[in-house]
Amino acid sequence: MKPIQFELFEPADTKEKRSKLGHAHIAYQQASSILTDGKGALKSFDYTLNPYSGCSFACSYCYAAFFTRSEEEQNNWGYWVRVKENALQLLMKHRKAPMINKSIYMSSATDPYQPLERELELTRSLVQELVKYHQVRLVVQTRSPLVTRDIDLFKQFEAIQVNMSITTDSEEVRKTFEPVCSSINARLKAIREVQEAGINTCISLSPLLPVENATTFAQRLLETGAKKYYIQGFHFSKTKFVSGTREEALKLIQKTDWSDRKFNETLETLRAYLPNLKQLT
Known part of the structure; x- marks a missing residue:
């Protein structure tokens, strides 16, 4: 088992902290808590866990952008990330009363495997803590192939599921709505690797963006x-956009004629x- 990297959380004067990664500015904070009671759409979970605030994937339709603390943060969604640098210590406090069989959704308002995680390994340290001291029922939600790095830890859980977001079969669409995210092929390959490791998997087609060939797409997903x-429709007219991609998205919606009729036809093919395809409302 890979040792927990406590050096991630050394005082600022003993470890240089990255201030920017790619287009995203990085800040560090002392969080007051790391577990939040499940509520709303996630009320079936005991807790949600978000190692970071903000997300550098910058998906143009991300609902999490509209739960930020200020209009400035919302307008700059995708261009800032805050690291909860005391997250591991907060989770360690629960050792006195282990969360045996509690259900945790990671994450509801960020991607736990966004690019910064590759070098910080903050999410990995939290997963390691959970499996070693708590044996919770864990659901991991991501769109990043980096999730395969932690297969060794996932295999130690008695109850775990890894969800991979794959919202289209078109690289043109992906580059318009999810320009910083990994390719569709990379995500398909990653979730297959997780499944082949004997870990329960789920593919999230939410929101379903324009699809070029529903039959071929379904076959690739099956593989x-x-x-x-699970699947959810994409309602362009009701969707707010961040990261300045609304005009490009509008052109693509018109080009592909992605209407309710087209969505329903695609849904029936899928x-x-x-x-076990479940439609979310």
């Missing part, structure tokens, strides 16, 4: 071996192929 899928 991952994932056993669960249902014919995919087992």
